[in-house]
Amino acid sequence: MNQETNVQEKEARVRQPWTAQRVGDILLNNALLIIMAIAVVYIAIKNPNFIKPASLINILSQTAAYLPAALGIGGCIVLTGTDISAGRCVGLTACVAASLLQMSGYANKMFKDLDTMPLIVVLLAVMAIGAVVGLVNGFFVAKFKLHPFIVTLSTQLIVFGTVLMYLMIGGNNGQTLSGLDQSYTKFITGTLFSVDGVAIPKYVLYSIILTAIMWVVWNKTKFGKNMFAAGSAAQSRRENFRRPHSGNGHHGGRRPRLAASSSRSGVLRRAFRWPATPVFQTRCRYAERRGHTQFRGTDESGY
Numbered sequence: 001m002n003q004e005t006n007v008q009e010k011e012a013r014v015r016q017p018w019t020a021q022r023v024g025d026i027l028l029n030n031a032l033l034i035i036m037a038i039a040v041v042y043i044a045i046k047n048p049n050f051i052k053p054a055s056l057i058n059i060l061s062q063t064a065a066y067l068p069a070a071l072g073i074g075g076c077i078v079l080t081g082t083d084i085s086a087g088r089c090v091g092l093t094a095c096v097a098a099s100l101l102q103m104s105g106y107a108n109k110m111f112k113d114l115d116t117m118p119l120i121v122v123l124l125a126v127m128a129i130g131a132v133v134g135l136v137n138g139f140f141v142a143k144f145k146l147h148p149f150i151v152t153l154s155t156q157l158i159v160f161g162t163v164l165m166y167l168m169i170g171g172n173n174g175q176t177l178s179g180l181d182q183s184y185t186k187f188i189t190g191t192l193f194s195v196d197g198v199a200i201p202k203y204v205l206y207s208i209i210l211t212a213i214m215w216v217v218w219n220k221t222k223f224g225k226n227m228f229a230a231g232s233a234a235q236s237r238r239e240n241f242r243r244p245h246s247g248n249g250h251h252g253g254r255r256p257r258l259a260a261s262s263s264r265s266g267v268l269r270r271a272f273r274w275p276a277t278p279v280f281q282t283r284c285r286y287a288e289r290r291g292h293t294q295f296r297g298t299d300e301s302g303y
Helices: 002-015 020-029 031-046 053-078 086-100 119-144 148-166 182-189 202-220 222-240 278-289
Strands: 191-195 198-201
Touching: 020 031, 053 086, 053 198, 053 202, 053 222, 086 119, 086 148, 119 148, 119 182, 182 202, 191 202, 198 202, 202 222
Parallel strands: none
Antiparallel strands: 191 198
């Protein structure tokens, strides 16, 4: 089915002329990449230090720090949802990990009678905490059909309050947690290797490994394919059946005010072309059966 659909899409694209509309669709679907490329070129011209190793490694390190949370939110987006509580959840797990990994002899230790716990135990504990928060979000979205934005907004506030209460434990009085054990700091911020004397921290490697794992999960496992299928099916139903159809597949002569450009696209744009094109119809049918959602906009066909 996948190969048959791809062949049909390629044949439909070949038949479509290169019009101003099609070129505009390509620019729209790749707008983010184009803007980023223009910004990089402009900044590099205005400030040549931007493209030096120290600056690039700094950008890489900052990006890698947010990547684990972004991967988790990406899974929600594939399912046509979102998770705005992820940042607070990261803060909660970070506070718990830091409190359990403070040095034994540290004066302001939160739990003074507790020795520094093994790193692997702490990592498993905070992963379990994050999983519980995700379980709560998923339960209310799936069971009660609540919108993910509303559910995760509520969870965000609850988790933030939990963080504030947790930091008051043991006479900490909301102070910043410090005095972390060397085993933890070396494991996270230790030097992986250096480029031109600039150290690349180890957590960059961990982010790359997590990205590879999630790519395998999303693309090579039944679970990941079911995620894309579920997201595509929901989205295609909203897009292809938003307006009433006549028996011949047309929309009864009605022109939609706003329709999504493709069952694979998460980008809404204005489209006034009815009846639906063969590519659009093929993708909607395929999405209902299997799913083929992407993380970018539509392809060069514009549908």
